[in-house]
Amino acid sequence: MEIAELSDLLVWAAATxxxxxxxxxxxxxxxxxxxRVGARATADVPxxxxxxxxxxxxxxxxxxxxxxxxxxxxxxRAAGIxxxxxxxxxxMLLLAIVMRxxxxxxxxWANMYEFTMxxxxxxxxxxxxxxxxxxxxxxxxxxxxxxxxxxxxxxxxFHVAATGVQPALQNYWLVLHVGVAIxxxxxxxxxxxxxxxxxxxxxRDAGSPFLTRPGFRWLDRTPEPTTLESMSFRLNAIGFVxxxxxxxxxxxxxxxxxGRYWGWDPKEVWSFVIWVVYAAYLHARTTRGWSxxxxxxxxxxxxxxxxxxxxxxxxxxxxxxxxxxxx
Amino acid sequence: xxxxxxxxxxxxxxxxxxxxxxxxxxGAAPSGTPRAPRIGWRxxxxxxxxxxxxxxxxLMLLMLLAVAAVPGxxxxxxxxxxxxxxxxxxxxxxxxxWLDRFGFFEVYSSPWFSAIYLLLFVSLxxxxxxxxxxxxxxxxxxxxxxxxxxxxxxxRAAGTTSATxxxxxxxxxxxxxxxxxxxxxxxxxxxxxxxxxARGKLPARPAAATVAAERGYLRETGNxxxxxxxxxxxxxxxxxxxxHYRGQAIIxxxxxxxxxxxxxxxxxxxxxxxxESLVPFSMTLDSFTSEFATDTVAFAQSxxxxxxxxxxxxxxxxxxxxxxxxxxxxxxxxKVYLQGNGYAPDITVRDAEGEVAFSGRVPFLPEDQxxxxxxxxxxxxxxxxxxxxxxxxxxxxxxxxxxxxxxxSVFPLPEDPLLILEVYRGxxxxxxxxxxxxxxxxxxxxxxxxxxxxxxVQLLLEPGDTVELPDGLGTVSLGExxxxxxxxxxxxxxxxxxxxxxxxxxxxxxxxxxxxxRRRVWVRSWTHDGVTHVEVAGLARGDDLGLQxxxxxxxxxxxxxxxxxxxxxxxxxxDSGAGSGAAPTHDPERG
Ligand code: HEM
Numbered sequence: 001m002e003i004a005e006l007s008d009l010l011v012w013a014a015a016t017x018x019x020x021x022x023x024x025x026x027x028x029x030x031x032x033x034x035x036r037v038g039a040r041a042t043a044d045v046p047x048x049x050x051x052x053x054x055x056x057x058x059x060x061x062x063x064x065x066x067x068x069x070x071x072x073x074x075x076x077r078a079a080g081i082x083x084x085x086x087x088x089x090x091x092m093l094l095l096a097i098v099m100r101x102x103x104x105x106x107x108x109w110a111n112m113y114e115f116t117m118x119x120x121x122x123x124x125x126x127x128x129x130x131x132x133x134x135x136x137x138x139x140x141x142x143x144x145x146x147x148x149x150x151x152x153x154x155x156x157x158f159h160v161a162a163t164g165v166q167p168a169l170q171n172y173w174l175v176l177h178v179g180v181a182i183x184x185x186x187x188x189x190x191x192x193x194x195x196x197x198x199x200x201x202x203x204r205d206a207g208s209p210f211l212t213r214p215g216f217r218w219l220d221r222t223p224e225p226t227t228l229e230s231m232s233f234r235l236n237a238i239g240f241v242x243x244x245x246x247x248x249x250x251x252x253x254x255x256x257x258x259g260r261y262w263g264w265d266p267k268e269v270w271s272f273v274i275w276v277v278y279a280a281y282l283h284a285r286t287t288r289g290w291s292x293x294x295x296x297x298x299x300x301x302x303x304x305x306x307x308x309x310x311x312x313x314x315x316x317x318x319x320x321x322x323x324x325x326x327x
Numbered sequence: 328x329x330x331x332x333x334x335x336x337x338x339x340x341x342x343x344x345x346x347x348x349x350x351x352x353x354g355a356a357p358s359g360t361p362r363a364p365r366i367g368w369r370x371x372x373x374x375x376x377x378x379x380x381x382x383x384x385x386l387m388l389l390m391l392l393a394v395a396a397v398p399g400x401x402x403x404x405x406x407x408x409x410x411x412x413x414x415x416x417x418x419x420x421x422x423x424x425w426l427d428r429f430g431f432f433e434v435y436s437s438p439w440f441s442a443i444y445l446l447l448f449v450s451l452x453x454x455x456x457x458x459x460x461x462x463x464x465x466x467x468x469x470x471x472x473x474x475x476x477x478x479x480x481x482x483r484a485a486g487t488t489s490a491t492x493x494x495x496x497x498x499x500x501x502x503x504x505x506x507x508x509x510x511x512x513x514x515x516x517x518x519x520x521x522x523x524x525a526r527g528k529l530p531a532r533p534a535a536a537t538v539a540a541e542r543g544y545l546r547e548t549g550n551x552x553x554x555x556x557x558x559x560x561x562x563x564x565x566x567x568x569x570x571h572y573r574g575q576a577i578i579x580x581x582x583x584x585x586x587x588x589x590x591x592x593x594x595x596x597x598x599x600x601x602x603e604s605l606v607p608f609s610m611t612l613d614s615f616t617s618e619f620a621t622d623t624v625a626f627a628q629s630x631x632x633x634x635x636x637x638x639x640x641x642x643x644x645x646x647x648x649x650x651x652x653x654x655x656x657x658x659x660x661x662k663v664y665l666q667g668n669g670y671a672p673d674i675t676v677r678d679a680e681g682e683v684a685f686s687g688r689v690p691f692l693p694e695d696q697x698x699x700x701x702x703x704x705x706x707x708x709x710x711x712x713x714x715x716x717x718x719x720x721x722x723x724x725x726x727x728x729x730x731x732x733x734x735x736s737v738f739p740l741p742e743d744p745l746l747i748l749e750v751y752r753g754x755x756x757x758x759x760x761x762x763x764x765x766x767x768x769x770x771x772x773x774x775x776x777x778x779x780x781x782x783x784v785q786l787l788l789e790p791g792d793t794v795e796l797p798d799g800l801g802t803v804s805l806g807e808x809x810x811x812x813x814x815x816x817x818x819x820x821x822x823x824x825x826x827x828x829x830x831x832x833x834x835x836x837x838x839x840x841x842x843x844x845r846r847r848v849w850v851r852s853w854t855h856d857g858v859t860h861v862e863v864a865g866l867a868r869g870d871d872l873g874l875q876x877x878x879x880x881x882x883x884x885x886x887x888x889x890x891x892x893x894x895x896x897x898x899x900x901x902d903s904g905a906g907s908g909a910a911p912t913h914d915p916e917r918g
Contacts, residue, residue, distance in 0.1 A: 133872070163625040171653045230870035237841040244837060248830045257653045259573075259664040259816045261826065262564075263407065264435050269400035273393045280389040287382040317400060 004103035004162040008155065010096035011117060015151045017089035018124075018144045024082035025140035029218045031078060079137050086144060090124040093151075097121060104162035107175050109182055112314055116154030118179075120147040122186025126235070130190070136231075138222045142193040173253035177246060184242035188306050191235035195299035198228035202293055229292065232299060233285065240278045247271050266317035270309035277302040379446065380453030388447040395443055399434030402426065406433065448561060455554045462547050470516050470541035473849045476529065477864035482875040484882040485862040487889050492536035492852040495861055495885050499850050502884035503540045513540035513848065520851070535853035542846050543868070549839025556833035563829055567822030572596035572605075579671045579688045579812040583611035583637075586661070586817065606659040611637045613647070615668060615811040619739050627696050627739055634665050634813045650815070660819060667814035669693045669700050670722050672746055673806025679799055680710040690812045691722040692766060698724050698739040703768040704748075707757050715755040716800055717768045720748035720786075724809075734787070741809050746788040750776040750797055776800075844873055848881050861885050 097117055101108035109118045127143045130136040165174070202225040204211040211219065222228065250271065251261040262268060281298035284290040378384055403411035412432045416423040430437030477483055488495060496517050505512035516539045525531040574591030576584045584590045586605050618631040634650045638658055648656050655662040671688040678684040684706045691702030704718040723736035726745035734745060751773035776784045776797040784797045793804035845868035852861045865878040882888065 161624045163622070164620060164628070164630060166629050227870075234872075241834070241838055241841060244834055248834060251830070252827070255823070256655060259655070259662070259666060259818055261823070264399055264404065265407070266400040269396050273396050276389055276393040276396070280386055280393065283382060283386045283389060287386050290383070290386060313400070 002103070003099050007096045007099035007103060007162070008159070010092050010099065011151055011155060014089040014092040014096060015148050015155075017085045017092060018148050018151075021082045021085035021089060022141050022144040022148060024078045024085065025137065025144060028076055028078040028082060029138060029141055029221060031076075076137075079140075082140050082144075083131065083137065086124065086128065086140065089144075090121065090128060093117065093121045093124065100162055104164065106165060107179070109178050110165045110169055110174060111160055112158040112310070113154050113160055115178070115182055115185075115310065116150050116158055119182045119185045119189070120150045120154075122183050123147055123189040124186075126187055126190045130231075139190065139193050139197075142197070143190060146189060146193070171253065171257070173249060173256075177249035177253050180242050180249065181246040184239045184246055185306055185310070187235050187239035187242065188303050191232045191239060192299055192303035194228050194232035194235070195296040197222050198225045198232060198296050199293060199300070201225050201228065202296075225292070229296065232296070236278065236281065236299060240275075240282065243271075243275055243278065247275055266313050267309065270305060270313050274302060274305045274309060277305055376453060379450050382454075385447065385450050385454065388443060388450060391443050392447060395434070395440050398431055402431050402434075404432060404434065406435075444561070448558060451554055451558060455551060455558075458547075459551050459555075462544075462551060465547070466544050470514055470539040470847065473518065473520075473537040473539045473851060474864070477849070477851070477862055480864040480866050482865035482867075482878040483863065484875075484878045485860070486882055486885060488852075488859045488861060488885050488887045489889075490859055490886045492854060492859055495852040495859060496536040496538055496850070498886050499538050499881060499884050500540075503538070503542075503848065503881065513542040514544070515540045533853050533855055535851045537852075538848075538850040540848045540850075543843055546840055546843040546845050546868075549836045549841075549843060552836030553833050553840055554836075556829045556836055560826060560829040560833060563822045563825035567597075567820045567826060569597040569599040570822065571818070571820040572600050573816065573818045575666070575814060575816050577690050577812050577814050578610075578612045579690070580612050580614055580810045583609055584815075585609040586658075591817075606661070607641050608658055609639045610658075610663070610815075611639075612813060613637055615813050617668065617739070617811075627737075629696075629739070632665060632668060634668075634815075650813075660821070662818050664816040664818065665813060666816040667692075669698065669812055670724060670741065670744075671810050671812040672702075672722055672744075673808065673810065674704055674718075674746075675804045675806070676704065676706045676716065676718070676796075676801060677803075678706075678708075678710050678713055678716075678801040680713075681801075682709050684709040684716070684801065688810055688812070690766075693739075695736075696739065697736040698722075699736045700724075701766075703766060705755050705757060705765075705768065707755075714752040714800070715757055716796070717751040717753075717755050717770070717773055718748045718803065719751070719768050719770070720746060722746050722809075744790055744809055746786075746805050748786045748788070748803065749783050750786065750800065752776070752798070752800060844868075844871055844877075846871065846874060846877055848878060850881060852885075861888075 097108050097114075100114060100117070104110075108114050123143055124147055127136065127139060130139070197219070200211060200216070201219045201222050204216055204219045205225065210216075223231070250268070254263070254268075255261040277298060281295055281302060284295040284298055403415050405412050415432075416427065419426075426432065430439065434440055474480075490498070500515045500517055503511075503513035503515050518537045518539070520535045520537055522534045523529070523532045572594070573596070574588070574594040576591050578584050586608050588594050588602050588605065613635040615632075615634045617629065617633075620626060620628045620630055632652050636648050636650060636656070637645055638648055638656075639645045640659075650656045650663060650665045652665055655664045657663075669690060669692055671690040674685070674687065674689050675683060676685040685704060689702050689704055691700035693700045700722040702720065702722060706716040706718070708715045723734060723745045724740055725736055725738035725742040726734050727737050727743075728734045734747060751768070751770055753773035755768070755773070778784050778797070786794050786796070786803065788794055788803070788805040790805055790809060791807045793802050795802055847866045849864050850861065852859055854860075861882065863878050863882045865874045865881075867874040
């Protein structure tokens with residue numbers, strides 16, 4: 001078997017492992033919910049939420065650990081399985097990326113398929129690293145879910161054979177500019193999940209009729225909205241700096257490859273839009289009346305722009321960035 | 328004022344009150360309800376300015392900027408693809424006209440887009456100047472006094488030692504300042520406190536030595552640097568726009584061009600550009616080579632383009648250089664880019680009288696990956712009384728003739744070249760003096776040559792061939808060699824270095840402003856029953872995972888530390904949630 005085919009196979013295998021992980025994460029979230037039903041059900045939902053939780057000035061720097069009312073945490077077997085299969089899936093994805101690079105004889109992030117593969121990998125790595133510092137397993141079902149979606153779409157719709165690249169791409173900026181762009185995308189993926197959960201949890205706490213249904217009881221097991229917001233901010237800050245570098249690096253490269261550093265090519269437009277949206281997010285966070293929920297919506301919009309910049313701009317618009325390899 | 332309405336969420340009040348000193352009565356004007364000015368136009372102006380420089384308006388403008396940028400990626404833009412704009416206008420006559428009126432085909436230079444970013448930058452100036460002043464003042468402030476009670480702080484640690492409070496203070500202060508004397512990590516104040524009676528919840532305490540320390544002034548510096556660099560960036564880009572020039576020239580192998588406005592096929596420049604500033608070098612294209620993939624996966628994909636040129640400087644010195652994609656050639660501060668390439672077949676047309684009516688290399692522009700290239704030849708009426716002749720055709724570098732007689736190119740290199748021409752005659756408009764697009768032939772008023780069945784005549788020529796033109800128009804021949812052409816783009820923008828410098832400064836400032844921690848640490852030590860007690864408290868701006876470790880490291884700097892009573896000042900169990908790093912005692916590993 002060709003090494004490139006082996007790489008593709010490994011991506012399928014990783015997607016499978018991650019599916020197991022996603023189910024286990026979901027089971028874990030559901031179970032923990034059941035354990036807490038009693039505590040929660042007796043409480044009048046909108047009124048007492050947050051009561052008894054920690055002083056907002058005390059950062060939840062450790063684990064999310066036992067909830068405010070909870071006793072010692074019961075062992076979470078499903079979560080254990082989920083974490084090990086996530087590690088496994090991530091390792092397989094890494095191997096697949098390396099083999100792809102070997103097969104193509106270059107850096108393995110030069111077309112949409114490879115971008116999908118590496119971006120998914122980064123999202124997983126961010127999630128796993130986060131778990132080394134604190135218990136962030138509540139994110140698992142969503143991060144793995146998104147990654148599976150990306151990988152399957154990548155394999156089915158974006159896949160192209162491993163091969164060399166055209167002269168405009170033969171440059172160390174391919175490694176830097178595109179590499180950092182993928183890194184930022186992976187980071188934004190995880191922070192998007194956090195902000196989305198923040199919005200959901202916040203709505204549930206505020207008594208939204210839809211989200212207070214029993215089916216959303218698992219939301220009680222996610223951290224407080226303020227904790228989610230600060231977790232998301234920390235990632236977004238890193239992502240934003242990486243994106244700033246991506247845009248600057250892209251301009252430096254464009255200056256060499258296309259003879260101008262900025263030309264409002266569709267890809268440039270959307271990279272700019274993303275940058276401005278996340279800058280607006282950083283401002284909204286610190287503007288009275290705009291922090292909290294509204295700021296979180298910026299993250300959602302920003303991430304939507306990131307996805308559109310990757311898919312829509314590559315496939316619909318006809319710009320200089322038409323490197324998908326898909327005709 | 329912006330910095331009044333601005334009070335970050337999650338920032339501890341102690342912080343705002345401390346550094347922002349006088350500005351901190353933020354609640355004075357509730358931001359939701361701007362006070363209507365009743366004091367004439369000056370009050371009005373002040374009100375407008377205050378609004379413009381508020382965080383809320385900056386946020387609105389940022390959002391507007393993002394939205395306003397989008398149409399330019401959806402609609403064709405004149406600066407990039409003027410032909411597509413014309414086509415769009417033809418397809419959507421009414422909407423197109425309205426869109427055009429409002430600048431939607433030149434979004435990024437339209438009045439509304441410019442208005443948004445100019446307002447944003449005015450707002451930025453109004454925001455940044457007072458903040459810079461305030462920061463310059465804050466930098467000279469001393470760290471805030473050591474608070475009486477540490478219990479309310481999010482990070483705490485305590486221990487005991489046999490060292491005296493003075494020794495503790497010295498060691499901790501040295502640790503907090505760090506090794507760089509010119510740029511201490513923390514700014515540190517040391518002091519003493521009188522003995523204290525029991526008061527309310529506070530237990531009695533003997534006289535104590537205190538340390539108050541603060542770090543993170545660079546965070547605000549970074550933020551200001553970032554915003555100022557953005558201003559610089561926009562100015563540098565604008566100046567570059569005014570001074571730049573750009574010219575395009577198509578040259579074929581063995582030929583050259585000189586760096587003069589008239590020698591370019593197209594030339595554009597900014598308003599402040601002076602034609603005399605062109606350095607009069609000249610350049611000859613010695614050869615052009617290209618490589619394409621031959622493997623089945625990526626068949627015919629381009630792999631390398633190299634133009635070998637000889638540059639002659641104004642002083643007569645020559646040098647051999649190469650230009651590649653991604654590797655522009657820099658001459659006298661201008662950059663020369665390899666933007667395109669193709670074939671320029673050598674075509675000669677003789678009219679019915681046998682006179683040479685046209686002879687020259689005609690660039691055929693490639694239209695696809697295998698260099699199916701399209702070109703036109705406009706033959707003037709050299710001998711009196713004859714029609715002008717137009718030839719439109721395709722050049723196929725490696726041609727394959729299909730069973731049905733149609734031909735196509737299968738590879739971009741000239742392995743089996745074929746030129747296919749259709750012939751038109753009539754008035755090409757060559758004598759009108761109207762500038763014409765050399766790559767287009769308007770056939771509307773011309774008569775095509777057809778054969779007996781009414782089909783268009785197609786002439787096929789291989790290199791070296793000469794064939795008769797139909798209708799007795801003469802002959803056409805194709806030269807033995809097929810020269811290559813390159814499209815060169817020469818560009819000069821004196822602001823490039825500034826643009827890059829400001830962009831990188833912004834990046835550095837941003838990194839500082841987002842990642843430099845802003846923390847305060849206080850230490851108090853006193854002696855009781857012959858043992859020195861030490862307690863440490865920390866406060867950060869917002870949620871800071873590194874705060875407790877910082878407090879722990881501070882305590883660990885105390886000499887001869889022994890495990891002490893857990894958190895003497897706190898007296899509450901609320902610490903339990905703080906988890907791993909928060910253990911209040913420490914193993915006294917040190918010396
Ligand atoms: C060109 C437009 C602007 C851009 C692209 C921009 C971008 C940014 C970015 C990326 C940050 C994040 C850095 C940080 O959080 O420390 C930031 C922070 C900040 N910006 Fe702007 N900004 C712009 C205009 C303005 C204006 C007009 C104001 C004042 C009205 C302003 C006030 C601030 C303040 C106060 C912060 C600090 C927020 C904090 O403490 O985190 N900015 N800006």
